[in-house]
Amino acid sequence: MDDPIVGIDLGTTYTAAAIVQDGQPRLLTRDGERLLPSVVGLSPQGKWLVGTPARNQFVFAPENTVRSIKRMMGSAERITLGRYTFTPPQISAFILHEVKSIAEANLRCSVRRAVITVPAYFSDAQRQATRDAGEIAGLEVVRIINEPTAAALAYGLNRAEDQLVLVYDLGGGTFDCSLVELVAGVIEVRASHGDTWLGGDDFDLRLAEHIARIFADRYGVDLRRDHHAMARLIHAAERAKIELSERPFAWIREEFLVESGGKPLHLEYEVSRREFEALIRDLLQRTLDSVDQVLRDASLSPRDLDRILLVGGSTRIPLVWQMLTEHTGIEPQMAIHPEEAVALGAAVQAAIIAGQPIDTVLVDVTPFSLGIEIATQMGDAVVPDIYRPIIRRNTVIPCTHEEVFRTVYPGQDTVEISVYQGEHPVASHNRLLGRFRIEGLQPEAPGEPARVTVRFDMEINGQLRVQATDRKSGQRKAITVMATKERLSAEEISRATVQMAGLLAAQEARSESSVFEMGEVEVMLDRARRLLQNGRLDIERVDQIQAKINEIEQARHEGDQEMLAKSVDELVDLLFEIEA
Amino acid sequence: MSHKRLIWEEISELAARLTRDGTVGTSEITQIVEHLSRLARVQFKANALQEAVLEQQQEAITLLRGAVTRQEETIATLQRHHHKDIELARHDLILAILPVVDGLEATLNSAKRQLDRLAEGSEARQMLSAWVEGLWLVYQRLMDVLAQADVVPIPAVGQPFDPHLHIAVGVDSSGRFPEGVIVAEERRGYRMRNNILRYADVIVSRAAPSSSQLLPAKPGARSQGMAAATDRALGQ
Numbered sequence: 141m142d143d144p145i146v147g148i149d150l151g152t153t154y155t156a157a158a159i160v161q162d163g164q165p166r167l168l169t170r171d172g173e174r175l176l177p178s179v180v181g182l183s184p185q186g187k188w189l190v191g192t193p194a195r196n197q198f199v200f201a202p203e204n205t206v207r208s209i210k211r212m213m214g215s216a217e218r219i220t221l222g223r224y225t226f227t228p229p230q231i232s233a234f235i236l237h238e239v240k241s242i243a244e245a246n247l248r249c250s251v252r253r254a255v256i257t258v259p260a261y262f263s264d265a266q267r268q269a270t271r272d273a274g275e276i277a278g279l280e281v282v283r284i285i286n287e288p289t290a291a292a293l294a295y296g297l298n299r300a301e302d303q304l305v306l307v308y309d310l311g312g313g314t315f316d317c318s319l320v321e322l323v324a325g326v327i328e329v330r331a332s333h334g335d336t337w338l339g340g341d342d343f344d345l346r347l348a349e350h351i352a353r354i355f356a357d358r359y360g361v362d363l364r365r366d367h368h369a370m371a372r373l374i375h376a377a378e379r380a381k382i383e384l385s386e387r388p389f390a391w392i393r394e395e396f397l398v399e400s401g402g403k404p405l406h407l408e409y410e411v412s413r414r415e416f417e418a419l420i421r422d423l424l425q426r427t428l429d430s431v432d433q434v435l436r437d438a439s440l441s442p443r444d445l446d447r448i449l450l451v452g453g454s455t456r457i458p459l460v461w462q463m464l465t466e467h468t469g470i471e472p473q474m475a476i477h478p479e480e481a482v483a484l485g486a487a488v489q490a491a492i493i494a495g496q497p498i499d500t501v502l503v504d505v506t507p508f509s510l511g512i513e514i515a516t517q518m519g520d521a522v523v524p525d526i527y528r529p530i531i532r533r534n535t536v537i538p539c540t541h542e543e544v545f546r547t548v549y550p551g552q553d554t555v556e557i558s559v560y561q562g563e564h565p566v567a568s569h570n571r572l573l574g575r576f577r578i579e580g581l582q583p584e585a586p587g588e589p590a591r592v593t594v595r596f597d598m599e600i601n602g603q604l605r606v607q608a609t610d611r612k613s614g615q616r617k618a619i620t621v622m623a624t625k626e627r628l629s630a631e632e633i634s635r636a637t638v639q640m641a642g643l644l645a646a647q648e649a650r651s652e653s654s655v656f657e658m659g660e661v662e663v664m665l666d667r668a669r670r671l672l673q674n675g676r677l678d679i680e681r682v683d684q685i686q687a688k689i690n691e692i693e694q695a696r697h698e699g700d701q702e703m704l705a706k707s708v709d710e711l712v713d714l715l716f717e718i719e720a
Numbered sequence: 721m722s723h724k725r726l727i728w729e730e731i732s733e734l735a736a737r738l739t740r741d742g743t744v745g746t747s748e749i750t751q752i753v754e755h756l757s758r759l760a761r762v763q764f765k766a767n768a769l770q771e772a773v774l775e776q777q778q779e780a781i782t783l784l785r786g787a788v789t790r791q792e793e794t795i796a797t798l799q800r801h802h803h804k805d806i807e808l809a810r811h812d813l814i815l816a817i818l819p820v821v822d823g824l825e826a827t828l829n830s831a832k833r834q835l836d837r838l839a840e841g842s843e844a845r846q847m848l849s850a851w852v853e854g855l856w857l858v859y860q861r862l863m864d865v866l867a868q869a870d871v872v873p874i875p876a877v878g879q880p881f882d883p884h885l886h887i888a889v890g891v892d893s894s895g896r897f898p899e900g901v902i903v904a905e906e907r908r909g910y911r912m913r914n915n916i917l918r919y920a921d922v923i924v925s926r927a928a929p930s931s932s933q934l935l936p937a938k939p940g941a942r943s944q945g946m947a948a949a950t951d952r953a954l955g956q
Contacts, residue, residue: 183883184880184881192919193883195887196884196886196887196888196919197881197883199887199888199889199890199891200926367890368890368906371906371921395823395827396826396827396829399830399833402833402837660765663769664765664768666772667768667772712761712765713761715768716760716761716765719764
């Protein structure tokens with residue numbers, strides 16, 4: 141590549157870089173690491189450290205380690221590391237220099253130019269400081285763009301119709317939401333609001349403290365007083381949080397966590413998604429307040445929004461999706477890895493500046509929702525044939541989702557699982573992919589209905605494995621079926637609606653019939669239409685042809701075979717006269 | 721076909737009459753013209769259909785050709801990724817096994833402390849000791865499997881702190897150890913060939929606490945005890 145421009149998401153906790161190659165934006169990685177911790181340090185041996193090693197030494201040498209420098213950009217603060225003193229841009233330059241070398245190792249050429257993203261609320265001074273950081277690192281900063289703008293670019297919205305987009309960015313430590321307006325391919329941030337101290341770390345801590353309280357109730361030992369045990373618990377909470385994004389339950393198991401009176405104590409606790417959601421609901425409510433604030437600032441209501449894009453790893457939590465949908469009436473979109481969207485968008489901006497061709501980011505998705513038939517209780521009646529999606533349409537594959545269901549009646553020991561693809565609320569109106577029975581179910585408590593975990597694993601090749609597990613006995617049954625899959629650009633996905641699913645279904649139906657079965661009527665109609673499109677006919681001819689086309693279509697619509705044959709003959713005469 | 725032949729026969733006959741005896745009138749000529757143009761139209765329609773079929777076949781061929789090319793590309797990519805995928809799968813599996821190793825180590829450490837509490841030579845102590853020995857063999861067996869996969873622990877206690885291998889999770893400012901030396905291991909680190917699988921969580925010795933940001937130092941007896949035990953197992 142000749143003099144490439146890299147896109148850089150210079151974040152508070154992590155930094156990521158991307159480039160457009162062969163029309164495709166992709167992240168630049170090192171040893172499989174996609175994100176570089178935004179930490180700079182001076183090692184005890186006097187060596188400069190950037191990224192993970194710098195983060196590793198923070199506890200040992202906090203005076204020689206700098207974290208979250210982004211919060212200080214544009215300020216007059218000075219940072220001392222050993223016998224050196226630095227400005228915030230100089231510290232950021234260490235990170236950018238590391239990114240530059242990662243990019244050079246990836247691209248095998250020197251990298252001298254970059255597009256860098258900043259939060260929409262950054263002041264001119266903060267933007268200038270970011271620009272300075274780039275220059276110090278030996279990078280010509282060809283443009284500074286807003287993070288929500290970059291997210292919109294990653295979704296290809298610069299090529300979409302005019303619209304209003306809400307970018308909801310919930311990361312590890314900060315939350316931002318921005319209102320982005322697209323007019324004639326130009327993207328502009330109209331309003332922005334946020335919470336600089338809210339993110340995934342808070343969720344981990346809430347869950348860890350919740351479990352510490354349960355542990356204290358059970359054993360009378362307060363884990364919060366034991367730094368080592370608490371550190372293990374926070375790690376375990378983070379893992380459980382990630383698991384709960386895919387499953388309704390997660391086990392937290394920490395053996396020999398502490399000792400009490402010489403007796404080892406173990407932690408074994410199954411946390412439910414609902415429990416976790418109750419713990420973080422108020423924090424997410426705060427993000428919705430920010431959303432409202434942004435809309436108020438722009439004198440708009442949720443109804444004016446055309447779409448919502450999710451950015452930042454914490455948006456993988458299903459409750460985020462659910463609360464946003466309930467609050468705004470719009471299904472948010474996450475076709476691109478939310479941690480990577482900003483860097484990929486910066487790369488798209490870089491490619492636009494370089495005049496490089498760009499395809500949009502291609503992702504494999506399920507064009508239809510995938511789910512099962514369930515029954516629901518309405519008063520005393522049980523209503524069957526209700527469709528419950530497990531994997532929502534436009535979910536990036538491969539993916540795994542799991543839900544728990546109970547039998548309708550206590551003592552019921554068999555259920556039939558019918559797997560459907562589609563969007564219709566009535567299960568049988570969707571396309572049946574397969575069905576199977578699981579028998580010998582046992583209730584978890586006597587007299588209660590049995591509970592069954594249904595797990596959907598969708599592979600990249602469109603294979604869907606559906607597995608049902610009896611929660612009590614652990615016995616399981618599974619089938620594998622083929623579901624429709626599509627490779628779409630993120631832009632197409634974000635445009636996708638129920639109609640798209642309908643279109644795809646129509647397309648599928650058409651492709652099932654052979655191309656050679658196109659009848660005489662179709663051939664002649666097609667020829668006539670092409671003649672019309674050529675535009676070299678005089679107006680009289682155009683009218684004649686159009687009239688015949690209409691006649692044929694009407695005859696076909698009414699099923700009048702005689703009329704159809706006559707009209708087609710006349711069309712042939714007409715075409716013959718014109719073409720001969 | 722037969723319909724076309726009939727028309728042809730009629731035209732041929734008319735033409736023959738025309739050349740033979742010139743008994744053809746205007747009406748017959750008009751008829752010939754009409755027949756001819758009808759034939760031409762039939763031919764036109766047939767041509768149109770044929771063209772459409774050809775076009776569709778061409779499209780189908782292009783589609784199929786594209787499909788074949790994509791398949792070939794896919795196969796080439798799959799072959800390229802094959803080894804990488806195996807490596808990645810192994811890497812993920814080993815990462816998932818490491819917490820099990822941690823658990824076994826914690827169990828052995830705890831058992832060692834329990835043993836120390838029991839009276840020397842007591843039956844209970846002998847029982848537990850034999851039981852721990854058995855578990856120790858299980859642990860060794862697992863470590864051998866990991867070593868076969870080139871997975872080795874990262875040396876920690878007694879080593880100088882190296883941020884490329886260790887994560888400092890606490891400091892010890894008791895002054896009993898030289899500055900910058902690892903005094904305890906909270907969680908063992910592992911490497912596979914040149915890659916770090918998991919950094920070692922360690923407590924590092926420091927001259928004096930320099931800031932309130934430091935976490936409380938905890939040179940756990942647990943970690944030190946384990947280090948001695950596992951070092952034996954790993955022949956370090």
